[in-house]
Structure formats: structure tokens, C-alpha cells
Amino acid sequence: MSAKAKKILVVSSHAPYGKSTARESLDAVLAASAYEQDLQLLFVGDGVFQLLKQQDTSATGAKNLAATLPVLPLYDINDIYVHQQSLDQRQLTAADLVLEVKCLDSRQVAALMDRQEIILSF
Amino acid sequence: MVLHTVNKSPFSHCLLEQCLQVIGDKHALLLLEDGVYAALTSSPAAARLLQCHSERALAVYALAPDLRARGLLERGLLACVEAVSYADFVRLAGEYDSVQSWF
Amino acid sequence: MIFSLAIYGAPYSSQASDSAYRFATAALAGGHSIYRLFFYADGVHNATRLAAPPQDENNLPRAWRQLIEAHAIDSVVCIASALRRGIINGEEAERYGCDADNLAGGFEVSGLGQLLDAAVRCDRLITFGD
Known part of the structure; x- marks a missing residue:
């Protein structure tokens, strides 16, 4: 990471497949990883559904997002956060997810946003 | 300090509710496009917006051109909502450190 | 203030x-500058030169x-989004054997890295989602 690395948060708030936004957020994160910025990723709202285990898109024609998400650490993206209340509302726990994530309560999400210079919203 | 924008109606989406869950102290909210329906006194988010405004001093803005386009400018709007122009939107975007768009 | 704008919505489909x-017009009128407009996803449809809406x-x-x-x-214009949606410049049309191109002048096609570059080099990035 360069000394001038900018703090950038990608907020991903859409469920996969119904709309292309979730896929596009992941593409943006992967492209961004090459730029050596201080990149962080937050899943919130329906965005947490992207992380659900056992997704199988073989009968829908969509690219399986859950198959790609586990590569994020290989791209040096390790600051991956999930909004705990979004999980709770959907009766999900960290054990239901394909990635190891850091769960944040609402106050911590606000604090995470406060630490950023740029937010890329999806 | 983050400026949050919401562009969906609270009558059919829970986007505003989601935004208000994580919105921090000293953050602000700008309603635009269909998001401006949240400014109605009949809005499902009315009580929550008034509460955030009075208890946490949340600043709530709504884009006047979007209110006007939807026939809302002369209707009963929540007292905590300030109608603003695009020039104000630009100014607010500069005043806050970053912008989170909920859509 | 230097702004970058990320635009995800197609014209005539959403207000984004x-x-x-x-916003861009107001920013420029207010004496600010725009480092980059980045058209992503359905936003690439803004870059067609073949749109012919009714006169009024x-x-x-x-x-x-x-x-x-x-x-x-x-x-x-994000090249991956554009190619998927049939927004194409002359060079790419030739590469993919398309019989026409439709990218308007003033727009460039490039990769998603340009979105990140836009974020890095501006003071504020504003997303207009659909």
C-alpha cells in the first residue's frame, strides 16, 4: 500500500441476481484491488444475501457470486464487514456465510463510514 | 461525517429505514427522486425522521425540484425537512466528508 | 472542490x-470542477449517439x-458494461465483427480501474444509482 493510499469503502447493499448491482460491486472491488488503496468492503441490508452458502445458479444462467467472493482475500481485500442487524433481521449468522467477515453493529458501521475519504455505493 | 442520499419511496422500500439504522451522529440525510415521498407527514418513516431530528439533531433535506415534480411542495411536509436546490446538494456534498447513496 | 460522478442508470428508465x-450542471455553475464522469452498468446507455427521443x-x-x-x-464508459449492452465504439466494433458502432463523441471506453482512479483523484465521489 502506498503512503498516499486513500481510504475507500465499497458499500454493497443489493441481493444477488435480481439486479446486476451486486455483481457490479464485486467487479469494482476486484478491479480496485489493483490500485493499492486502503480498500474496505461492507455488506449491508440485502447485500448480506450475497454471502450466503449453498448458492447454485446452474438453473438460472447467472454467474455464481458466492463462488467468486471467497477469492477476495487472495486479492488482499481483508477488511470485509457485515452489518450485524442486517444479518439478525434475516435470521442469519456468520456461520451461514461463505467468507470470514467482521460483524459490526449499527454504531460501528457509522464509525466505519466516518473513517473513509470516499464511499463507492452499490 | 457522511451525507446519505435515499432515492426510493418509503411506502414501497425499506431503504430509508436501512439508512436510518446505520446513520451516525452528525451525518445528514438528503431525499431525492422517489425518496422525497418520505418527507410527507403520512410517510411510514415520519415518526422515525422526526425522532432522529429532535433527539440526534439529524439534518434532513429533500430536493425541491423532485418535491415540485411530484406535487408535494405545497403539501404537508414534515417540519424537520428542509427543501433544497441542486446548488445546495452540491454544497452539502462538499461540506460532508463523503456521500453514501442508498438506491 | 473536485467531483467525480458514478452513474448507474439508463436515461428514460430511471431518474438517476x-x-x-x-448535479453536474450545478457543480460547474458553482465554480467546482469535475474530474470524471464514470458511466457504469445501465448508465452506459447515456453514451449512445443514436437515441432519438420525441422532439418535446x-x-x-x-x-x-x-x-x-x-x-x-x-x-x-465502462467497457465491460458497454460491450454487454451493445454500446460500442468503432475500434471495438471492428474487433468483435459488429456491423455498426454507436458511442457518441466525447465518451471514452475504458476499464473499471477508471472508476477507482476517479475516486482517488477527486475530493468527492457521488454515486447516482438507479
Whole structure:
């Protein structure tokens, strides 16, 4: 990471497949990883559904997002956060997810946003 | 300090509710496009917006051109909502450190 | 203040690109500058030069072109989004054996890295989602 690395948060708030936004957020994160910025990723709202285990898109024609998400650490993206209340509302726990994530309560999400210079919203 | 924008109606989406869950102290909210329906006194988010405004001093803005386009400018709007122009939107975007768009 | 705008909505489908256009106009009028407009996902449809809306309707693709030309704004269309949606310049049309191209002047096609570059080099990035 360069000394001038900018703090950038990608907020991903859409469920996969119904709309292309979730896929596009992941593409943006992967492209961004090459730029050596201080990149962080937050899943919130329906965005947490992207992380659900056992997704199988073989009968829908969509690219399986859950198959790609586990590569994020290989791209040096390790600051991956999930909004705990979004999980709770959907009766999900960290054990239901394909990635190891850091769960944040609402106050911590606000604090995470406060630490950023740029937010890329999806 | 983050400026949050919401562009969906609270009558059919829970986007505003989601935004208000994580919105921090000293953050602000700008309603635009269909998001401006949240400014109605009949809005499902009315009580929550008034509460955030009075208890946490949340600043709530709504884009006047979007209110006007939807026939809302002369209707009963929540007292905590300030109608603003695009020039104000630009100014607010500069005043806050970053912008989170909920859509 | 230097702004970058990320635009995800197609004209005539959602209000997103119209809002972005109005924000861009207001920012420039207020003496600010725009480092880059980045058209992503359905936003790439703003870059067609073949849109022919009825005379009495706002011609948003044309309005973008005029704004981009008047202020020499760097305007990038995400190449992956564009190719998927049939927004294509002459060079790519030739590469993919297409019988026409439709990218308007003033727009460039480039990779998603340009979105990140836009974020890094501006003071504020504003997303206009659909």
C-alpha cells in the first residue's frame, strides 16, 4: 500500500441476481484491488444475501457470486464487514456465510463510514 | 461525517429505514427522486425522521425540484425537512466528508 | 472542490442519470470542477449517439454530450458494461465483427480501474444509482 493510499469503502447493499448491482460491486472491488488503496468492503441490508452458502445458479444462467467472493482475500481485500442487524433481521449468522467477515453493529458501521475519504455505493 | 442520499419511496422500500439504522451522529440525510415521498407527514418513516431530528439533531433535506415534480411542495411536509436546490446538494456534498447513496 | 460522478442508470428508465446531469450542471455553475464522469452498468446507455427521443422530450444523451464538450469533462464508459449492452465504439466494433458502432463523441471506453482512479483523484465521489 502506498503512503498516499486513500481510504475507500465499497458499500454493497443489493441481493444477488435480481439486479446486476451486486455483481457490479464485486467487479469494482476486484478491479480496485489493483490500485493499492486502503480498500474496505461492507455488506449491508440485502447485500448480506450475497454471502450466503449453498448458492447454485446452474438453473438460472447467472454467474455464481458466492463462488467468486471467497477469492477476495487472495486479492488482499481483508477488511470485509457485515452489518450485524442486517444479518439478525434475516435470521442469519456468520456461520451461514461463505467468507470470514467482521460483524459490526449499527454504531460501528457509522464509525466505519466516518473513517473513509470516499464511499463507492452499490 | 457522511451525507446519505435515499432515492426510493418509503411506502414501497425499506431503504430509508436501512439508512436510518446505520446513520451516525452528525451525518445528514438528503431525499431525492422517489425518496422525497418520505418527507410527507403520512410517510411510514415520519415518526422515525422526526425522532432522529429532535433527539440526534439529524439534518434532513429533500430536493425541491423532485418535491415540485411530484406535487408535494405545497403539501404537508414534515417540519424537520428542509427543501433544497441542486446548488445546495452540491454544497452539502462538499461540506460532508463523503456521500453514501442508498438506491 | 473536485467531483467525480458514478452513474448507474439508463436515461428514460430511471431518474438517476437525469439527477446526475443536474448535479453536474450545478457543480460547474458553482465554480467546482469535475474530474470524471464514470458511466457504469445501465448508465452506459447515456453514451449512445443514436437515441432519438420525441422532439418535446428532454434529449439526455445529447445534453450530456453538450455538457461534456462545453467543459471538456473526462467521460468514461465502462467497457465491460458497454460491450454487454451493445454500446460500442468503432475500434471495438471492428474487433468483435459488429456491423455498426454507436458511442457518441466525447465518451471514452475504458476499464473499471477508471472508476477507482476517479475516486482517488477527486475530493468527492457521488454515486447516482438507479
